[in-house]
Amino acid sequence: MAIQMPVEKWSGKIEEIAIGATKEEGGTRSRKVVIGGENTLPFLHFDGAITNRPVVALEVLDHVPELPDVIKEELKDVLGKPVEWAKACEHKYGADIICLKLKGADPETANRSVDDEVKLVQEVVAATTLPLLVYGCGNEEKDIQIFQACGELLKKEKCAIGLAENEKYKSIAAVSMAFDQNLVAFSNLDINLAKQLNILLTDFGVKKNRIIMDPLQGGLGYGLDYSYSVIERIRLAALQGDAMLQMPMICDASIAWNAREAHEPRAGLGEPEKRGPMWEATTAMSSVMAGANIVILRSPTAAKKVKHTIEQLMKKGGE
Amino acid sequence: MALTALEIYKHLPKKNCNECGVPTCLAFAMQLASMKASLDKCPYVSDQAKAVLAASAAPPIKLVKVGTGENEVGLGDETVLHRHDKTFYHPTGIAGLVTDTMSDDELKKKLEAANALDFERVGMRIRLDMVAVKSISGDAGKFEQAVGTALKQTKLALILMCQKPEVIASALKHAASPRNP
Numbered sequence: 001m002a003i004q005m006p007v008e009k010w011s012g013k014i015e016e017i018a019i020g021a022t023k024e025e026g027g028t029r030s031r032k033v034v035i036g037g038e039n040t041l042p043f044l045h046f047d048g049a050i051t052n053r054p055v056v057a058l059e060v061l062d063h064v065p066e067l068p069d070v071i072k073e074e075l076k077d078v079l080g081k082p083v084e085w086a087k088a089c090e091h092k093y094g095a096d097i098i099c100l101k102l103k104g105a106d107p108e109t110a111n112r113s114v115d116d117e118v119k120l121v122q123e124v125v126a127a128t129t130l131p132l133l134v135y136g137c138g139n140e141e142k143d144i145q146i147f148q149a150c151g152e153l154l155k156k157e158k159c160a161i162g163l164a165e166n167e168k169y170k171s172i173a174a175v176s177m178a179f180d181q182n183l184v185a186f187s188n189l190d191i192n193l194a195k196q197l198n199i200l201l202t203d204f205g206v207k208k209n210r211i212i213m214d215p216l217q218g219g220l221g222y223g224l225d226y227s228y229s230v231i232e233r234i235r236l237a238a239l240q241g242d243a244m245l246q247m248p249m250i251c252d253a254s255i256a257w258n259a260r261e262a263h264e265p266r267a268g269l270g271e272p273e274k275r276g277p278m279w280e281a282t283t284a285m286s287s288v289m290a291g292a293n294i295v296i297l298r299s300p301t302a303a304k305k306v307k308h309t310i311e312q313l314m315k316k317g318g319e
Numbered sequence: 320m321a322l323t324a325l326e327i328y329k330h331l332p333k334k335n336c337n338e339c340g341v342p343t344c345l346a347f348a349m350q351l352a353s354m355k356a357s358l359d360k361c362p363y364v365s366d367q368a369k370a371v372l373a374a375s376a377a378p379p380i381k382l383v384k385v386g387t388g389e390n391e392v393g394l395g396d397e398t399v400l401h402r403h404d405k406t407f408y409h410p411t412g413i414a415g416l417v418t419d420t421m422s423d424d425e426l427k428k429k430l431e432a433a434n435a436l437d438f439e440r441v442g443m444r445i446r447l448d449m450v451a452v453k454s455i456s457g458d459a460g461k462f463e464q465a466v467g468t469a470l471k472q473t474k475l476a477l478i479l480m481c482q483k484p485e486v487i488a489s490a491l492k493h494a495a496s497p498r499n500p
Contacts, residue, residue, distance in 0.1 A: 221440070229403050236401070268435060 008047045010239035013039040015209045015246050017182055020131025021158035029157060030129035033096055035293040036248035042291055045316045053314045054288045056307045057296045058095035059254055060085045062120055063104030068263040070276040074299055082120060086128040093300035094307055099133040100124055106137035118149040125157060132159045140171050147175040155179040166197050173204050184250055186214040191233050198244045217251035217287045219259050220279050228290045235291035251287035254298040256280040277301040285309060322375045324352040330368035338362055386476020387499050392448045414449035414478055419456050419465035430472040454481035459489045466490040
């Protein structure tokens with residue numbers, strides 16, 4: 001008896017965004033990464049077209065914050081050396097994109113100077129041929145100076161910058177428009193706030209196909225399931241035709257390391273060196289299954305697992 | 320698959336007698352469709368109609384129970400694809416895998432670990448739900464032995480995995496009714 005396969009036909013489609021400019025486009029990236037473009041739920045190849053696979057971004061930090069021992073050990077060759085770190089991301093860790101986080105510029109942390117950060121951005125861009133995301137520290141005054149000084153360079157290499165938030169988006173939005181960059185828009189686990197930020201940004205003048213949404217991924221045991229639900233609902237609304245939610249999504253799984261159970265020695269919970277990366281990989285895969293087009297990871301071990309799993313999921317049925 | 324109010328109405332007696340508490344059969348059908356009323360309120364619905372309507376009201380995924388007693392695991396019985404549409408009832412069962420090519424020692428260690436993985440976190444009990452015993456060797460004797468060890472060393476619900484029915488049949492001799500694998 002033949003089974004009538006139910007096929008879901010969605011009216012909406014996710015925006016396609018390219019990060020990274022190759023030589024043909026005036027940049028020096030060895031390849032560009034394209035995200036989005038799908039017209040169905042994650043990996044349901046039988047329902048529609050999933051043109052671009054989710055990609056893996058590896059984190060590079062400008063300074064060394066408090067980190068769990070397990071991850072410090074894994075990154076011992078590159079922590080505190082962001083240029084070396086970027087090279088390792090490209091040649092050793094298998095990253096699709098590098099996410100350079102300039103958290104050290106924050107006056108509350110290392111208070112690195114604008115000049116130092118701009119110099120670092122230039123060095124990292126020169127040290128790698130991978131496409132880049134560059135995140136500021138969250139202090140608007142500092143961030144705006146850094147992004148303006150790097151504007152031409154980041155424009156040439158077609159980078160993405162972040163983060164815009166509901167209360168503070170105008171200055172970063174203005175810079176992204178001035179230099180035609182992709183912009184990561186962050187909202188705190190709320191589908192309505194995510195949509196509102198997209199409306200505010202597009203009203204302000206940011207092009208709809210320049211926005212990447214970060215809806216906040218909670219770590220395993222610390223809100224993962226809540227995030228899953230929000231991301232799932234955002235993606236469903238987009239596919240049902242809500243134009244203000246059709247941007248691709250990015251999820252930062254490095255938040256998983258905040259969980260103490262992820263890496264502390266605990267009887268009966270196995271070796272921390274294995275547990276930590278698995279904790280982060282599980283967090284990342286949860287967001288990928290819900291709809292993330294980019295996941296940011298800290299552990300290279302976790303990143304390899306996630307990338308491999310995504311490759312398996314991109315195979316169409318029967319392969 | 321859930322029937323619409325009109326489809327349900329076709330099976331009702333259409334007497335509009337109000338004995339169910341609703342003035343018309345169509346209105347009652349609408350309540351049934353949105354699960355706000357129960358069919359047993361209608362004294363005149365035929366047995367045939369009852370059977371048809373019961374079948375359609377059942378969840379699209381059947382409930383299957385594996386294991387016994389406090390280690391019984393319920394699988395399926397869900398009505399929605401997404402949690403935000405209503406809720407989920409039966410968490411996905413998680414099984415630890417052992418194989419019949421493991422040494423007796425290794426097998427016992429794994430089963431001990433399976434039993435020991437049981438802790439509470441934020442008011443929830445987290446543990447392995449089941450143990451899956453997989454035939455790698457293809458040999459009935461080896462598989463029977465591994466299953467026998469598993470039966471003795473753990474009380475968790477069991478999954479027997481093998482591509483050859485005759486190998487499973489020989490292992491089932493021990494495992495069948497008492498443990499509901």
